[in-house]
Amino acid sequence: MTPFQKRLFGAAVALTLAAAGAAHAQQLELKLMAPAAPGGGWDQTARSMQQALVAAKIARSVQVTNVPGAGGSVGIAQFVNGAKGDGNQMMVNGFVMVGALAMNKSPVTLEQVTPIARLTEEIQVIVVPANSPLKTAQDLAAAVKADIAKVTFAGGSAGGVDHVMAALFAGAVGADAKKINYIPFSGGGESLAAILGAKVSAGISGLSEYEGQIKSGKLRALGVTSEKRIAGVDIPTFKEQGIDLVLANWRSVVAAPGITPEQRKTLSDAVEKMVKSDAWKDILKQKGWEDAYLGGDAFADFLKKETTRVTDVLKSVGLVKS
Amino acid sequence: MIDTFAQLAHGMAVALQPLNLLYALIGVFLGTAVGVLPGIGPALTVALLLPVTYKLDPGGSLIMFAGIYYGGMYGGSTTAILINTPGESASMATALEGNKMAKAGRGGPALATAAIGSFVAGTIATIGLAFLAPWLVDFAVRFGPEDYFALMCVAFVTVSATFGDSPIRGLTSLFIGLTLGLIGIDKLTGQARLAFGIPELLDGVEVTTLAVGLFAVGEALYVASRRHHAEEKLEPVRGSLWMTREDWKRSWKPWLRGTMFGFPIGALPAGGAEIPTFLSYSTEKRLTKHPEEFGKGAIEGVAGPEAANNASAAGTLVPLLTLGLPTSATAAMMLAGFQQYGLNPGPLLFAERPDLVWGLIASLFIANVMLLVLNLPLVGLWVRLLAIPQPWLYAGILAFATMGTIAAKPSVVELSMLAGFGVMGFLMRRFDYPIAPVVVGLILGPIAESQLRRALQISLGDPLTLVQSPISATLLAIALIALVAPFVLKGLGRFKANED
Amino acid sequence: MTDRAPGDPSPRRVDRAGLVIAFALAVLAVVLVFDAFRLPPGAMYGVGPGAMPLVVAVGLGLLAIGNLIDALRGNMPPRESADPKPVLLILGGLALLIAIIGFGGGFILATSALFVATSAAFGRRALLIDAAIALVLSTLIFLAFDKLLTLSLPTGPLERLL
Numbered sequence: 001m002t003p004f005q006k007r008l009f010g011a012a013v014a015l016t017l018a019a020a021g022a023a024h025a026q027q028l029e030l031k032l033m034a035p036a037a038p039g040g041g042w043d044q045t046a047r048s049m050q051q052a053l054v055a056a057k058i059a060r061s062v063q064v065t066n067v068p069g070a071g072g073s074v075g076i077a078q079f080v081n082g083a084k085g086d087g088n089q090m091m092v093n094g095f096v097m098v099g100a101l102a103m104n105k106s107p108v109t110l111e112q113v114t115p116i117a118r119l120t121e122e123i124q125v126i127v128v129p130a131n132s133p134l135k136t137a138q139d140l141a142a143a144v145k146a147d148i149a150k151v152t153f154a155g156g157s158a159g160g161v162d163h164v165m166a167a168l169f170a171g172a173v174g175a176d177a178k179k180i181n182y183i184p185f186s187g188g189g190e191s192l193a194a195i196l197g198a199k200v201s202a203g204i205s206g207l208s209e210y211e212g213q214i215k216s217g218k219l220r221a222l223g224v225t226s227e228k229r230i231a232g233v234d235i236p237t238f239k240e241q242g243i244d245l246v247l248a249n250w251r252s253v254v255a256a257p258g259i260t261p262e263q264r265k266t267l268s269d270a271v272e273k274m275v276k277s278d279a280w281k282d283i284l285k286q287k288g289w290e291d292a293y294l295g296g297d298a299f300a301d302f303l304k305k306e307t308t309r310v311t312d313v314l315k316s317v318g319l320v321k322s
Numbered sequence: 323m324i325d326t327f328a329q330l331a332h333g334m335a336v337a338l339q340p341l342n343l344l345y346a347l348i349g350v351f352l353g354t355a356v357g358v359l360p361g362i363g364p365a366l367t368v369a370l371l372l373p374v375t376y377k378l379d380p381g382g383s384l385i386m387f388a389g390i391y392y393g394g395m396y397g398g399s400t401t402a403i404l405i406n407t408p409g410e411s412a413s414m415a416t417a418l419e420g421n422k423m424a425k426a427g428r429g430g431p432a433l434a435t436a437a438i439g440s441f442v443a444g445t446i447a448t449i450g451l452a453f454l455a456p457w458l459v460d461f462a463v464r465f466g467p468e469d470y471f472a473l474m475c476v477a478f479v480t481v482s483a484t485f486g487d488s489p490i491r492g493l494t495s496l497f498i499g500l501t502l503g504l505i506g507i508d509k510l511t512g513q514a515r516l517a518f519g520i521p522e523l524l525d526g527v528e529v530t531t532l533a534v535g536l537f538a539v540g541e542a543l544y545v546a547s548r549r550h551h552a553e554e555k556l557e558p559v560r561g562s563l564w565m566t567r568e569d570w571k572r573s574w575k576p577w578l579r580g581t582m583f584g585f586p587i588g589a590l591p592a593g594g595a596e597i598p599t600f601l602s603y604s605t606e607k608r609l610t611k612h613p614e615e616f617g618k619g620a621i622e623g624v625a626g627p628e629a630a631n632n633a634s635a636a637g638t639l640v641p642l643l644t645l646g647l648p649t650s651a652t653a654a655m656m657l658a659g660f661q662q663y664g665l666n667p668g669p670l671l672f673a674e675r676p677d678l679v680w681g682l683i684a685s686l687f688i689a690n691v692m693l694l695v696l697n698l699p700l701v702g703l704w705v706r707l708l709a710i711p712q713p714w715l716y717a718g719i720l721a722f723a724t725m726g727t728i729a730a731k732p733s734v735v736e737l738s739m740l741a742g743f744g745v746m747g748f749l750m751r752r753f754d755y756p757i758a759p760v761v762v763g764l765i766l767g768p769i770a771e772s773q774l775r776r777a778l779q780i781s782l783g784d785p786l787t788l789v790q791s792p793i794s795a796t797l798l799a800i801a802l803i804a805l806v807a808p809f810v811l812k813g814l815g816r817f818k819a820n821e822d
Numbered sequence: 823m824t825d826r827a828p829g830d831p832s833p834r835r836v837d838r839a840g841l842v843i844a845f846a847l848a849v850l851a852v853v854l855v856f857d858a859f860r861l862p863p864g865a866m867y868g869v870g871p872g873a874m875p876l877v878v879a880v881g882l883g884l885l886a887i888g889n890l891i892d893a894l895r896g897n898m899p900p901r902e903s904a905d906p907k908p909v910l911l912i913l914g915g916l917a918l919l920i921a922i923i924g925f926g927g928g929f930i931l932a933t934s935a936l937f938v939a940t941s942a943a944f945g946r947r948a949l950l951i952d953a954a955i956a957l958v959l960s961t962l963i964f965l966a967f968d969k970l971l972t973l974s975l976p977t978g979p980l981e982r983l984l
Binding site for chain 1: 462508509510522591730
Binding site for chain 2: 840843850853868869888892898909911912915916917920924929938940941943967976
């Protein structure tokens, strides 16, 4: 099962190219893997990078490939095995992949890839239906402490960022995270319907997804997970309500394992240049993404910390066996 | 109300500009070209072609977008009818009767009733969208997990329409489908079931891989195995290429009934397009005056499900435009279309940007018309594809069927599954097990399971929750009556016969 | 396989293929039960992930018995003889397609292999002509979908020349 002998040929070509034109970034011919189906967040990130890298003349060509499956577990396995040592390949990933790899007992881990940079992040929010008796995050905390089983949370897939956040919330208010009544729904639409119809007590999601509902008054936001208040958003953070819950759904880009420090630098520089380009800024604005660029070793550290944190949470809710 | 008309008229005026009509035509053409690939449904088609629309002004891009969307949807029906390869799960019901019609030389009427039915349903549903949306969405949001479970029960009862002669064989097929539906990560607990450590299996069996394998590959194998018997001669056109008076007479009621199923269920946040097509198929089978034709190519069995499919697509726009709820992959892509202009559909969209909402609705009308304009003249050409000599025809079908999978998920595991399902389809044909229930089981099983478990999780394990909601109680009663009634009626009939 | 002529007048005979099918269903049921018991009890509230597999397993078990009775009574619908050669030929084509994709041979070669194998299975003997047709067609398809519509199809040595 090695569908990637073809890459050997590709790698050889790429190496010659890289050797010939390492100094000229314009010569970069990148392959970018989105470990998800077309249309999703990672795919959009990959295609936006493609657009920006080419528009800003940082790379001559960027080819996006989609390898969907199991929260990125399939993609990363292919990437680690197939792109080893290839300095012209990168993969988009994010928060969800950390949990997915742990839950699926993936033999391949994020420690094997070469971190390049964090690109964007999205702040999370907890909402309740407009007619809910819960008015603040503290009300919700009290309800959770009173009878954790009766407080139902709706959100995305089991082990995803919403689920992790529900567990972190329970832990932060001093309840037993293991006992949270979290109900995963497929897709934001379905869980939003359950919240609007008051089938569940509260809902968890990325802020942008529910922003329209919050503005129109159909949903009430109890708190956001940012460190400080977000400009232009009139929702208190959990921190200022005395609940230590800071979290973001980040997306990043990584390179293949076993590349040389020079190759890593070339890619890091290219990404940094891209992040500063006008083309990228335009895309961020158009898609409503928050710039969260974090490069180099700082990102490597961040990735390690997030991996530990998420894995611990998933163990505490029993999704990953310790 | 008058305002609504004025807005719609304005939207139409924009959409009807010559350049915009051209965009609509290009969109429909591109959408059909990609949408005919089995395994690439309307959502993926739109996702793949979305970048093409970036270069246009907002109005033109929205129109081309609508065209791509309708083209992608109709492309799936074309392959379902002509080469028994449903391009997406919602056109499976179309393949059941449509392909039988095509083989009997009635591919023309089948394609025509699908196109016109889609048009009729799309038009009615779009009108429904314009006038009923606020009311309908209120109802849709009240549907909880227990109500969806009850709806699944109704759907399961109707599956028997696809069973053929023997209940045991039908149920065997259905349970094989249910088993396949168990494969992969359990949605509620994240535990892997029946994946045997293969990462590609964690996401479960793709409906289109199963359908293409069972229908297209299985059929190619079966026909090949019987070639030494009298060779099956395909006559592309027998009788009229166009729909006859009789065809019209038998089609219009199924179109309307299909719309009645498709639109409201499509508007439900977890309703989907498959259930209304199954419901429509089984209803038509029960109501038809030509029951002997079902399973051999009954036009009602194409007209109804196709209308239901199209109406449900318009239905998904109800929660999208009124609540900003993308309830299907396609709706999510529509959302992406809106976001190109920094707009988020939602409760405020109708109030803040009526021009765009009505522009989109008008575009859907126009795209629907274009679809008819583009496809009806092509019906003759499509049908003649069947005149290709058998070796090349089936070689082409297989190349095509695998290409959809290669483009959507180019993995050895996925292609092996396709081949495996092909063998399964061959064996099932050979030993006379019906094929459709397998696909139905794969689609309905996981939905029914997760909705039931969600309901029980919310009620903390109390099963009474299933009958406490008026909606679910009603639906469960309907399911029970539909299940028991045939037996009771049969029993009564026998009783009477004994009395005589 | 016990092939019977279509008009066989003595249908009340044990059907061996039917026995195999019944047995396969029973095995499937057992696999489901084993897999279900391997799962952790799982859900904190409501029903765990193992419940549905058990329900399906019970159903499969009952259907295995039903199919067994049908097979013993010879209640299977009549079937005509089948020629295994073309079936194997097509399956060989599919295997070739999977292998070529797996080893990076690209879309054009893979699809052409399947095309030629299938048309041979349907009785064509002009292999070279078919191969030429297949190569030209799949190249055109590749160009149309990969270049024009930006659908990413797997590339191999041939595609890189384009």
